[in-house]
Amino acid sequence: QQQVKQSPQSLIxxxxxxxxINCAYENTAFDYFPWYQQFPGKGPALLIAIxxxxxxxxxxxxxxxxxxxxxxxxxxxxxxxxxxxATYFCAAGRLxxxxxxxxxxxxxxxxx
Amino acid sequence: DVKVTQSSxxxxxxxxxxxxxxxxxxxxxxNMFWYRQDxxxxxxxxxxxxxxxxxxxxxxxxxxxxxxEKKERFSLILESASTNQTSMYLCASSLVQTNQPQHFxxxxxxxxx
Numbered sequence: 001q002q003q004v005k006q007s008p009q010s011l012i013x014x015x016x017x018x019x020x021i022n023c024a025y026e027n028t029a030f031d032y033f034p035w036y037q038q039f040p041g042k043g044p045a046l047l048i049a050i051x052x053x054x055x056x057x058x059x060x061x062x063x064x065x066x067x068x069x070x071x072x073x074x075x076x077x078x079x080x081x082x083x084x085x086a087t088y089f090c091a092a093g094r095l096x097x098x099x100x101x102x103x104x105x106x107x108x109x110x111x112x
Numbered sequence: 113d114v115k116v117t118q119s120s121x122x123x124x125x126x127x128x129x130x131x132x133x134x135x136x137x138x139x140x141x142x143n144m145f146w147y148r149q150d151x152x153x154x155x156x157x158x159x160x161x162x163x164x165x166x167x168x169x170x171x172x173x174x175x176x177x178x179x180x181e182k183k184e185r186f187s188l189i190l191e192s193a194s195t196n197q198t199s200m201y202l203c204a205s206s207l208v209q210t211n212q213p214q215h216f217x218x219x220x221x222x223x224x225x
Contacts, residue, residue, distance in 0.1 A: 004154075009152060044155070045215075045216065100157075100214065102147075103154050105154045
């Protein structure tokens with residue numbers, strides 16, 4: 001049973017497009033929502049994270065939107081580049097804890 | 113830079129063998145984690161350790177055990193390997209304070225024949 005559901009599983013966009021990856025969670029105790037980026041042959045690395053006291057967070061071309069009432073959050077990549085081609089994982093956890101529950105991952109390809 | 117090193121990139125073992133996967137981190141992190149990564153299932157936590165000799169079960173601990181005798185080293189043990197344990201295994205470490213990112217190794221691709 002997956003507590004964090006991520007969609008889509010794969011995504012292809014043209015350079016400059018805005019891919020959007022969505023996640024939904026079930027556990028209302030979650031209060032920390034990071035996104036990890038994984039390139040082929042490498043381990044995941046933290047990209048950006050949000051807490052539920054804000055509805056949006058931007059870091060460079062990456063934006064997280066958060067909807068607490070719907071228990072959903074999403075990652076937008078502005079002006080996407082071929083170098084953004086990677087697998088993206090959303091995750092959820094508790095600030096008071098140490099463990100994260102990951103979504104199933106989205107394989108993004110940005111075509112030149 | 114934080115470095116998490118997994119001992120093997122690729123490993124092939126036989127059904128029934130006892131398999132050891134080793135992970136070492138160089139940043140004095142308290143927390144260490146073992147995940148397995150399967151397509152469509154994301155990262156699933158096998159075991160977590162928050163201190164030497166301390167461990168907690170994750171979501172899928174069955175068929176696995178762990179050992180943490182030193183702070184920098186966390187071992188995953190497959191007691192009797194089975195074909196359904198063929199997967200990518202990822203080790204991670206983090207500081208114990210909240211909001212601290214998990215730093216991952218590059219993974220071990222394990223095949224059980």
